[in-house]
Amino acid sequence: MRPxxxxxxxxxVTENVEERRATAPVVxxxxxxxxxxxxxxxxxxxxxxxxxxxxxMQQLDDIVERNRPYKKGEHLYRQxxxxxxxxxxxxxxxxxxxxxxxxxxxxxxxxxxGEIIGMDxxxxxIHANSAIAMxxxxxxxxxxxxxxxxxxxxxxxxxxxxxxxxxxxxKVQKVHTILSSYSAExxxxxxxxxxxxxxxxxxxxxxxxxxxxxxxxxxEYLGLTVETVSRxxxxxxxxxxxxxxxxxxxxxxxxxxxxxxxADDI
Amino acid sequence: MRPxxxxxxxxxVTENVEERRATAPVVxxxxxxxxxxxxxxxxxxxxxxxxxxxxxMQQLDDIVERNRPYKKGEHLYRQxxxxxxxxxxxxxxxxxxxxxxxxxxxxxxxxxxGEIIGMDxxxxxIHANSAIAMxxxxxxxxxxxxxxxxxxxxxxxxxxxxxxxxxxxxKVQKVHTILSSYSAExxxxxxxxxxxxxxxxxxxxxxxxxxxxxxxxxxEYLGLTVETVSRxxxxxxxxxxxxxxxxxxxxxxxxxxxxxxxADDI
DNA sequence: CTGAATCTTTGAGCTATATCAAAATAACGG
DNA sequence: CCGTTATTTTGATATAGCTCAAAGATTCAG
Numbered sequence: 014m015r016p017x018x019x020x021x022x023x024x025x026v027t028e029n030v031e032e033r034r035a036t037a038p039v040v041x042x043x044x045x046x047x048x049x050x051x052x053x054x055x056x057x058x059x060x061x062x063x064x065x066x067x068x069x070m071q072q073l074d075d076i077v078e079r080n081r082p083y084k085k086g087e088h089l090y091r092q093x094x095x096x097x098x099x100x101x102x103x104x105x106x107x108x109x110x111x112x113x114x115x116x117x118x119x120x121x122x123x124x125x126x127g128e129i130i131g132m133d134x135x136x137x138x139i140h141a142n143s144a145i146a147m148x149x150x151x152x153x154x155x156x157x158x159x160x161x162x163x164x165x166x167x168x169x170x171x172x173x174x175x176x177x178x179x180x181x182x183x184k185v186q187k188v189h190t191i192l193s194s195y196s197a198e199x200x201x202x203x204x205x206x207x208x209x210x211x212x213x214x215x216x217x218x219x220x221x222x223x224x225x226x227x228x229x230x231x232x233e234y235l236g237l238t239v240e241t242v243s244r245x246x247x248x249x250x251x252x253x254x255x256x257x258x259x260x261x262x263x264x265x266x267x268x269x270x271x272x273x274x275x276a277d278d279i
Numbered sequence: 280m281r282p283x284x285x286x287x288x289x290x291x292v293t294e295n296v297e298e299r300r301a302t303a304p305v306v307x308x309x310x311x312x313x314x315x316x317x318x319x320x321x322x323x324x325x326x327x328x329x330x331x332x333x334x335x336m337q338q339l340d341d342i343v344e345r346n347r348p349y350k351k352g353e354h355l356y357r358q359x360x361x362x363x364x365x366x367x368x369x370x371x372x373x374x375x376x377x378x379x380x381x382x383x384x385x386x387x388x389x390x391x392x393g394e395i396i397g398m399d400x401x402x403x404x405i406h407a408n409s410a411i412a413m414x415x416x417x418x419x420x421x422x423x424x425x426x427x428x429x430x431x432x433x434x435x436x437x438x439x440x441x442x443x444x445x446x447x448x449x450k451v452q453k454v455h456t457i458l459s460s461y462s463a464e465x466x467x468x469x470x471x472x473x474x475x476x477x478x479x480x481x482x483x484x485x486x487x488x489x490x491x492x493x494x495x496x497x498x499e500y501l502g503l504t505v506e507t508v509s510r511x512x513x514x515x516x517x518x519x520x521x522x523x524x525x526x527x528x529x530x531x532x533x534x535x536x537x538x539x540x541x542a543d544d545i
Numbered sequence: 546c547t548g549a550a551t552c553t554t555t556g557a558g559c560t561a562t563a564t565c566a567a568a569a570t571a572a573c574g575g
Numbered sequence: 576c577c578g579t580t581a582t583t584t585t586g587a588t589a590t591a592g593c594t595c596a597a598a599g600a601t602t603c604a605g
Binding site for chain 1: 561562563564570571
């Protein structure tokens, strides 16, 4: 009944990554591996190094720190920590969240492979969020001061980083629109379509994927309760727009889903 | 009954700016004036030129274009326009918004003096929003390509712009939290406190200010209806936490307002 | 200054989503 | 493998904020 093995043990995720890879060339490397470098990273054409030549990429490579993998539940940084680095997700996934004084945390973002996390600390050198691994994950740490220095020497790198920050602004603004004007159903669908295209970006299937986050996380992120998230996933399944098997999601009727959010979404 | 003249004619705003100036040194210059330069701009210590020396500021000045003022309702740029520049608001105010295919626009941001608008186009070189003057306003246009080039030469400028973009990310993420977890009352109060501190930043009174936007704009921004915005402003007035006279707002009980949003806000 | 258009307020009722409760399922540490 | 804990689902009920409606106030063009 379960079509794809769940990622419980933190290793099979890696296998899924290769297994579900769609179009991009497959490089046979464990993505958690620390022996990797930017030039042989399968994500280098959608990360900081885009369009850098070999020599430039080498210079970037020299400042990147590839730490040990993070276990599920480990923090990358915590709210109010001094900001030191930004991080590129190499494998696995993270969520960022804030704790309100009233106790309850609110999820502010999800970060999938090829995405940059930590930019919430750039402005005032203090992280505004906490970031935690949702599964066994690995990252490339890029010390920000060194990135700034290198960006002065490599115009393309500076340009790329401006673009990455700009994309983050656009992405968060999009969420603003979703939260301020979409119904619960539209939020969920928009979320699923967003995850889908983010997986597609790194060569994974856009129509069949594993959600690394809980229903509760999704609810916090979208401003809904767990119950509403659960009910709506069930309802969408009943309509045969999606298939839900715990955290495995299949998008069965893309056209209908796009219709729900109104075509200008994602 | 009306303590401060409304900004209907687009000129008295300027007068209010000087009149309500609190602590920063007053430079007697019409803020709409085009003869201004970064070095004598009263906003230069909270805009792009922070910490630049005279020579550096001159170089920045050389790429800044100071166009004619914008009349209320004029567009600075429109959704899908080619991205060319970012803009620093020198006086007046703008709002950014997106149009959904379903017709209704949604306000995505408000931009007050000393703030930068237009970063929504950096990532893919197409503006994701439209931007429109909410009153008679003037801006400094900074062509982005030239800003990038100059940033390679002036480390402090590069640093400042990274910080400004980082601040935009943090600001929009904050709105995410507000929309996903605050009640209507908390949203309104948070909004008022936010406007207050943004005015304070440019030396205006934090406790008494003019709202340049309509109730409808506020509602779209906060994911509420006009009616709810209106009702809640009335209710807050009834509690004597604020005083409302059309678009003139006085914050009467800061402590109570902060209590409502839960202390960790703003 | 005048009339039209826009914005704001207020009321009455409705509904989408929250809340509360509890059972069913899955994940996890030992 | 097993008991515990966390997550997910489902149901019943409550309510915050929406919708519809209409009057009042303000702004704006001419």
